[in-house]
Amino acid sequence: MAAIECACGTVCLEAAGPSMMTTICHCTSCRTAGQAFDAQSPVAPIVDTAGGTAVVLWRKDRVRCLRGSERLAGHRLTPESPSRRMVASCCGTPMFGDFTKGFWVSIYRxxxxxxxxxxxxxxxxxxxxxxxxxxxxxxxxxxxxxxFAIKLLTTWVTMGFRNPRIAGVPD
Incomplete structure (x- = not known):
């Protein structure tokens, strides 16, 4: 069980069970959002020197918000973007990325x-x-x-092809 908190401790998530994997993503979307967050956030940067964003992937049905959900603010690069990134508005801490059409959540490492x-x-x-x-x-x-793709697919199969919500996190 991992407790994932924002810098000031107001927002706390809990991730149960083992994570799926830890990767560093260099896609344009992750780099663009990460650089914007790093420019505004007082916490340690989430983007490395090569522009990559390290994330730990968990199944959505194994993550829940324990407290501070009202402080989670969603950010999308465009209104139509299927990915939203959640930031703790209390202290500006980037918390996670949520591909809303998927079954996993990418928590900033x-x-x-x-x-x-x-x-x-x-x-x-x-x-x-x-x-x-x-x-x-x-x-x-x-x-x-x-x-990477096989790991995602086999995990989704074990979940019965469900696309759950993250418990306690606003839509």
Missing amino acids: GRVPAAPEPSVRVMTSDVAEGTVFPDDGLPRFRGRPAK
Whole structure:
């Protein structure tokens, strides 16, 4: 069980069971949102030197908001965007990304105590030419590797192809 809190402790999420995986995403959407959050947030940056955003993926049915849900503010890059990113408005802490059409939630790794180390960098085709990646030994993929897709699919199968809501989090 992981307790995920904002910087001031007003918002607290709970994630049960093991996470699905930890990745660093370089897609344009994650980089754009992450850079905007980092420019406004007083907490540690969520974007690394290569523009990647480290996230821990959990099934939505294993995450719930214990307190402070009224302080979660959703941000979308465009009104039509299927991804919303939730920030604790009390202290400006970016908390998680929610692909609303999916069954998983991407919790910013810096919010997760004793978070697993990332295993892969994905969507590196979206970064600017000449981007220098850290020498961290992580495999880099231009898109999403087959192992990533298979993990998502097998998890969804075990969930009975459901797309649950995150308990206690406003729509």
